[in-house]
Amino acid sequence: MENKLEKLKNKIISKIDSFNTFAILVSDPDYDSIGSGLALFNILKQKKSVKLFSDFNLYEYNFLPGVSNFIITDISKVNFGHFDCLIFLDCNDIDQILDNQKKRGEKELKIPKNVYTINIDHHKTNKHFANINFVSTKFSSTGEALCYLFLNKYNLSQNTATNLLAAIIGDTNCFRNKNTNDYSFSCVLTLRKITNKYNYLIQKIFYSLSKFELKMNIEATKSIKFKSTGKYKYVYAIFDRIKHSSKNLSKRQKSLLQDEILNSINNVDFSLLIVKRADNTIKLSFRSRKMDVSKIAEIFGGGGHKLAAGAVSSLSIDSAISKIDKYLLKT
Numbered sequence: 001m002e003n004k005l006e007k008l009k010n011k012i013i014s015k016i017d018s019f020n021t022f023a024i025l026v027s028d029p030d031y032d033s034i035g036s037g038l039a040l041f042n043i044l045k046q047k048k049s050v051k052l053f054s055d056f057n058l059y060e061y062n063f064l065p066g067v068s069n070f071i072i073t074d075i076s077k078v079n080f081g082h083f084d085c086l087i088f089l090d091c092n093d094i095d096q097i098l099d100n101q102k103k104r105g106e107k108e109l110k111i112p113k114n115v116y117t118i119n120i121d122h123h124k125t126n127k128h129f130a131n132i133n134f135v136s137t138k139f140s141s142t143g144e145a146l147c148y149l150f151l152n153k154y155n156l157s158q159n160t161a162t163n164l165l166a167a168i169i170g171d172t173n174c175f176r177n178k179n180t181n182d183y184s185f186s187c188v189l190t191l192r193k194i195t196n197k198y199n200y201l202i203q204k205i206f207y208s209l210s211k212f213e214l215k216m217n218i219e220a221t222k223s224i225k226f227k228s229t230g231k232y233k234y235v236y237a238i239f240d241r242i243k244h245s246s247k248n249l250s251k252r253q254k255s256l257l258q259d260e261i262l263n264s265i266n267n268v269d270f271s272l273l274i275v276k277r278a279d280n281t282i283k284l285s286f287r288s289r290k291m292d293v294s295k296i297a298e299i300f301g302g303g304g305h306k307l308a309a310g311a312v313s314s315l316s317i318d319s320a321i322s323k324i325d326k327y328l329l330k331t
């Protein structure tokens with residue numbers, strides 16, 4: 001495994017050396033995808049021509065240094081034929097870079113055949129869609145994979161290190177998720193020598209809830225239900241984004257309920273947060289500390305990691321729960 005990663009690393013480094021123009025594309029935003037995108041942008045721009053794209057609004061990532069380098073645009077309309085190489089970060093599948101909530105199912109990414117593609121990710125269910133796929137679940141985050149690729153090879157600026165730290169802190173939920181490994185800590189030690197923003201990031205990511213966000217969480221907490229199906233027990237809650245008319249539901253608003261409340265409940269196999277969205281779809285986010293929930297996400301066409309996975313569905317909440325129960329009875 002180590003050897004395979006080392007070989008891929010050398011291949012990626014020599015490919016990057018050989019190209020001049022790059023576009024970086026990141027998955028739907030979280031601290032890992034956005035932090036990784038900004039870090040790789042900084043690393044490449046030292047010697048190359050590089051553009052960084054997002055299909056999404058990034059308002060809640062404004063505190064990350066350099067976030068204005070993102071070109072926020074409808075990516076399905078961009079002609080990537082002008083670039084030598086496209087680098088995908090934190091993308092389980094290619095369509096994850098598109099905000100299909102705006103125009104569900106209508107948008108599609110077009111990659112010209114002459115453009116070389118590199119996929120850097122850590123999702124278990126990654127579809128290996130690129131010319132080089134640097135994908136390993138050994139990494140807690142894409143930020144950590146970037147550390148593995150570039151830490152000793154390139155000089156990192158303070159802003160690059162801050163963004164990589166945000167990526168690792170975000171995806172490990174501050175080193176509490178099981179994806180946290182020895183290498184995560186080793187990266188953090190190295191990055192903390194370059195940036196003094198560790199405490200700043202912790203404050204911004206975990207201690208910045210507004211009164212309004214707190215109220216939404218209290219409301220959603222009232223919807224918590226416990227279920228027992230076959231040999232499994234689980235807990236779920238509903239976040240009604242329509243009712244709160246919150247067009248900007250932040251990751252932190254969700255993660256307070258998801259990671260601090262639902263996932264901290266004892267004696268259940270997994271937890272599920274259901275977000276009702278404005279386009280009448282629902283977003284299902286699964287968390288567990290043992291059971292492989294990526295398999296449940298996959299029955300809805302989603303995916304992710306063994307202990308954290310998600311999907312979007314156009315089913316009603318009741319039908320989605322029935323579908324989960326049917327799956328659980330079979331396994």
Ligand SMILES: [Mn+2]
Binds near residue numbers: 140
């Ligand atoms: Mn990630």
